[in-house]
Amino acid sequence: MKKMSIAERLGTVSYVNQGLSEAKPHILVETDICNTKCDHKCTTYVCPANCYTLDEIGHVHFQFEDCIECGTCMYACDKGAVSWSYPDPERGRGVKWNFG
Amino acid sequence: MDDKFDCIIVGGGIAGLSAALTLARSNMKFLLVERGEFSGAKNVSGGVLWGSRLADLVPDYWQEEAGFERYVRHRRLTFLDDQSAFSIDFKSDHFNEQPYKGLIVLRSKFDNWLAGKVEEAIAESSYPEDSFIATNILVDTIIMESGRAVGIRTGEEEFHADVVIIAEGVNNLLTRQVGLQDNYVPADYMATGVKEIIRFDQNVLEDRFQLDGNSGLTNEFIGFASDGVEGGGFLYTNKDSVSIGLVLNLKSMRENLSQDRKVYDILSHFKSHSAVKDMLRGGEVVEYSAHVVSTGDQRALPRELYTDGVLLAGESANLLLNSGKAIQGMDYAMESGILAAETVAEAKAKGDFSKNTLKEYRKKLDDSYVMKDLRNFQSAVQFLHSHEMFTSVPKVVNEFGRSFFTVDNKPTPKTPAMLKDAVSKHSSLWNMIKLGIKGARSL
Numbered sequence: 067m068k069k070m071s072i073a074e075r076l077g078t079v080s081y082v083n084q085g086l087s088e089a090k091p092h093i094l095v096e097t098d099i100c101n102t103k104c105d106h107k108c109t110t111y112v113c114p115a116n117c118y119t120l121d122e123i124g125h126v127h128f129q130f131e132d133c134i135e136c137g138t139c140m141y142a143c144d145k146g147a148v149s150w151s152y153p154d155p156e157r158g159r160g161v162k163w164n165f166g
Numbered sequence: 167m168d169d170k171f172d173c174i175i176v177g178g179g180i181a182g183l184s185a186a187l188t189l190a191r192s193n194m195k196f197l198l199v200e201r202g203e204f205s206g207a208k209n210v211s212g213g214v215l216w217g218s219r220l221a222d223l224v225p226d227y228w229q230e231e232a233g234f235e236r237y238v239r240h241r242r243l244t245f246l247d248d249q250s251a252f253s254i255d256f257k258s259d260h261f262n263e264q265p266y267k268g269l270i271v272l273r274s275k276f277d278n279w280l281a282g283k284v285e286e287a288i289a290e291s292s293y294p295e296d297s298f299i300a301t302n303i304l305v306d307t308i309i310m311e312s313g314r315a316v317g318i319r320t321g322e323e324e325f326h327a328d329v330v331i332i333a334e335g336v337n338n339l340l341t342r343q344v345g346l347q348d349n350y351v352p353a354d355y356m357a358t359g360v361k362e363i364i365r366f367d368q369n370v371l372e373d374r375f376q377l378d379g380n381s382g383l384t385n386e387f388i389g390f391a392s393d394g395v396e397g398g399g400f401l402y403t404n405k406d407s408v409s410i411g412l413v414l415n416l417k418s419m420r421e422n423l424s425q426d427r428k429v430y431d432i433l434s435h436f437k438s439h440s441a442v443k444d445m446l447r448g449g450e451v452v453e454y455s456a457h458v459v460s461t462g463d464q465r466a467l468p469r470e471l472y473t474d475g476v477l478l479a480g481e482s483a484n485l486l487l488n489s490g491k492a493i494q495g496m497d498y499a500m501e502s503g504i505l506a507a508e509t510v511a512e513a514k515a516k517g518d519f520s521k522n523t524l525k526e527y528r529k530k531l532d533d534s535y536v537m538k539d540l541r542n543f544q545s546a547v548q549f550l551h552s553h554e555m556f557t558s559v560p561k562v563v564n565e566f567g568r569s570f571f572t573v574d575n576k577p578t579p580k581t582p583a584m585l586k587d588a589v590s591k592h593s594s595l596w597n598m599i600k601l602g603i604k605g606a607r608s609l
Binding site for chain 2 (some may be wrong): 067069073086112114115120142153156160
C-alpha cells in the first residue's frame with residue numbers, strides 16, 4: 067500500500083455543516099502561551115488531524131476545521147493553552163463517522 | 167413533552183443506550199440526548215465488544231441482521247521486530263457457541279443498531295409517548311439546585327429529571343463540571359487511538375484471514391508497531407474491511423514524537439512492516455479516525471462515580487482495562503450503563519434520589535466484574551506499560567524465533583542456549599527474570 071499523507075487521510079473523513087461559511091470554533095487555543103511558555107509545543111506533533119502546525123519561525127498555529135474531536139490536545143497540552151469543547155451541532159464543524 | 171423525566175441520559179453510546187434499554191424495560195420515563203446526527207456518528211473504538219452481556223439486552227441478537235461485523239473466533243498476539251513477527255495464535259470452535267464472547271464492531275453502525283432496539287423497547291413500554299431519544303443536541307450544563315443535579319441545559323432549553331446519567335464518553339466535560347473529576351486531566355494515564363478502515367473484496371478478506379461465515383480475527387501487536395512509544399497495535403476483521411490502528415500513551419507521545427515523527431507517521435510505520443503489509447495488500451483506506459481512550463490505570467478514575475442526582479457510566483468514568491488479554495471498554499460501558507439504570511429504577515421505587523440511594527450504584531459496580539477486574543489487574547496494567555514490554559521483549563522473542571525456526575547445514579545449538587543468546591543480545595538475563603516475575607504475578 068502506498069504511504070498516505072495526512073491530507074489524504076483526512077480526505078476520507080466526513081464532516082458535518084461543510085457548507086457553512088463561518089462555522090463556530092469549538093476549540094480555542096491561546097497560541098501566545100504556546101509561543102512564550104511552552105518548550106515542547108507537542109500539539110504540533112500529537113494531534114492526529116494536524117490542526118496544530120509550526121511556521122518557519124517556530125510559532126504555533128491552530129485551525130479547527132479539520133478537527134476530528136478526538137480530545138488529544140486537551141490532555142497533551144499541560145500549559146493551559148487549550149480550551150476544549152464539543153462542536154455545536156448546528157453552527158459548528160465536527161465529524162460524522164461512516165464506520166467509527 | 168412532560169415537565170419532568172424520571173431520568174435523563176447524556177450520550178447515546180454503548181453506556182447510554184444500555185442504560186436506556188434497561189430503563190425502558192423498567193417502565194421509566196427518560197430522555198436520552200445524543201450530540202451526533204445519530205447514535206454512533208461521533209463514536210470510535212478499536213473495537214471489540216467483549217463478553218456476552220449483549221445477549222441479555224437483545225436476546226438472540228445473532229439470529230437477525232445485527233449491528234456487529236464478526237464474532238471473535240480466532241485470536242492472535244504478535245511480537246514484532248524490524249523484520250520478523252512471532253505470534254501466539256489461538257483459534258477454537260468453542261468461540262462458535264452462542265452467545266458469542268466477543269464481537270467486532272464499527273460504532274457508527276453498531277450504536278445506531280442498538281439505538282433502534284431502544285426505540286423498540288420504548289414503543290413496547292408503558293410510556294411509549296413519554297420517553298425519547300433526541301439527536302443533534304449538545305448538553306451545555308447540568309443544572310444544579312442546592313447541590314443536586316435536577317436536569318440539563320442545552321442552548322435556551324432546559325429539561326428536568328430526578329436523576330441524570332452522564333454517559334458522555336472519555337472527554338468527560340460534564341463529569342468535570344459537576345466536580346467528579348479535575349478540570350484538567352493530565353496525559354499520564356490517557357492514550358490516543360489512531361485507526362484506519364481498510365476495505366477489501368469480501369472473498370479476498372475471508373480467504374486471506376481464513377474466516378468462515380461471520381467468524382473474525384483479532385490480532386494485537388507489540389514492538390515495531392509503536393516504534394518506541396508506549397503502546398501497541400491492533401487489527402480486527404470486519405465484514406469486508408479491517409480496522410487497523412495503534413493505541414499510544416499520550417505522555418509517551420509527548421516525550422518521544424517530534425515534528426519529523428508525528429502520531430500518524432507511527433501508523434504508517436506500523437503498516438510498513440512486511441508481515442502487516444502482507445495482510446493489507448490490495449486494500450483501500452476508506453476512513454481514518456482517532457480518539458482518546460483511558461489506559462486502564464486506576465489513577466485516572468474520577469473521585470467518585472455518583473453524586474447527588476448524578477451517575478457516571480462507561481468511559482465518562484474512565485472505565486477501561488487493558489490487562490494484556492483484551493482491551494475492555496465497551497463491555498464495561500454496557501455493564502455500568504445497565505447497573506446505573508437499575509439503580510435509578512430502584513431509587514424511583516423508593517422515591518429517593520439522594521446520594522444515599524445512588525451510592526448503591528457504586529456498590530453494584532464494586533461487586534461486579536468491572537471493578538473487581540479493574541482492581542485485580544492494576545499490576546498487569548503497569549506490567550504492560552513497562553518500557554521493556556514494547557522495546558526489548560519483542561526483540562528478544564523474535565531473535566529467539568529466528569534461531570529456533572532457522573534450519574541450516576551446521577550444528578544446531580540447544581534451545582536454552584538460543585534463548586540465552588537472544589536475551590543477552592537485547593537485554594539482560596536479570597532484567598528478563600525481573601520482568602518474568604512481575605508478569606507472572608500480575609496476570
